[in-house]
Amino acid sequence: MKIFISADIEGVAGVVSPLQGTPGNPEYERARRLMTDEVDAAVVGAFLGGATEVVVNDSHGSMINLLPEALDPRADLILGKPKPFNMAAGLDRAFDAMFLVGHHGAAGGRGVLAHTTNGFAFRAVRLAGRPLGEPGIYGAYAGTLGVPVALVTGDDRTVEETRPLFPEAEFVAVKTALGHRAARQISPARARTAIRAAAAAAVARCRAMAPFVVPGPFVAEFEMNSPALADLAAVLPPARRLDATTVAFDCADAADAVGWMNALSALSAALR
Structure with a gap:
């Protein structure tokens, strides 16, 4: 176990x-x-x-x-x-x-x-x-x-x-x-x-116990804390800009979403 x-x-x-x-x-x-x-x-x-x-x-x-x-x-x-x-x-x-x-x-x-x-x-x-x-x-x-x-x-x-x-x-x-x-x-x-x-x-x-599953494919949306952060996130080629503060990524599964979330988190350090 x-x-x-x-x-x-x-x-x-x-x-x-x-x-x-x-x-x-x-x-x-x-x-x-x-x-x-x-x-x-x-x-x-x-x-x-x-x-x-x-x-x-x-x-x-x-x-x-x-x-x-x-x-x-x-x-x-x-x-x-x-x-x-x-x-x-x-x-x-x-x-x-x-x-x-x-x-x-x-x-x-x-x-x-x-x-x-x-x-x-x-x-x-x-x-x-x-x-x-x-x-x-x-x-x-x-x-x-x-x-x-x-x-x-x-x-x-x-x-x-x-x-x-x-x-x-x-x-x-x-x-x-x-x-x-x-x-x-x-x-x-x-x-x-x-x-x-x-x-x-x-x-x-x-x-x-049953696992928690979010069936893929799906869209992961990341609402950023400012338009400047969304500007930064949107430079990634797969990103789609949804509005002033939100970017989206097409994901096969939650593993993809975790990857994009951590990439955006690391990228945000450029604006701190």
Whole structure:
């Protein structure tokens, strides 16, 4: 039984500020420890539930946030970027389930630190006309491989957004959003206990879960945060300009959409 964990930081208990996701300050150092502890709880729970192999992919920012020495030694860890398929690097058809730990709501939503991949670049991302955040986009990519999302942890808005996509999954809300940068948290200790139990339950049931699939071919639309960003995105030959801020790409499947999203995210650095 192989489990893949995509680990983010914004959905971790105790994290409410962009400062906590930005290296170079004491709050970030504290937040990365909280992130590592929640991921470790998911790893331990996965093994308790019957997993034989767990691979963790650090999926936030520079993707060198997790503390390897503090993670259960039975797990393998993927660090660094750029890497193929970004937040899903290392995922393949051999895995039985995908866990999304510490994830957050989509851009434009009311969740804590809600954004989609790159808060500077994207106002919204739509696959086949459907607005999706990172859990939905990478969950759809997992679906192309036949891998279901079996566990989602984050704030209450993340749970609300993703439950319709992954109705059979386990969910843990570690905080209740009071705004984009404010939340009522449960304690880190309680969060870890709940995640450990949910991970074990998810492994036990994951083989009966259906993958989330966005049937292709479809159009991926990227609504940028400014016309200048759309101007930049539109220089890519396959791009179609839909309006002042939106570009579209024809995609065979979610893998194509992930590729274009990450290309546009990287390209946007030219205008920062």
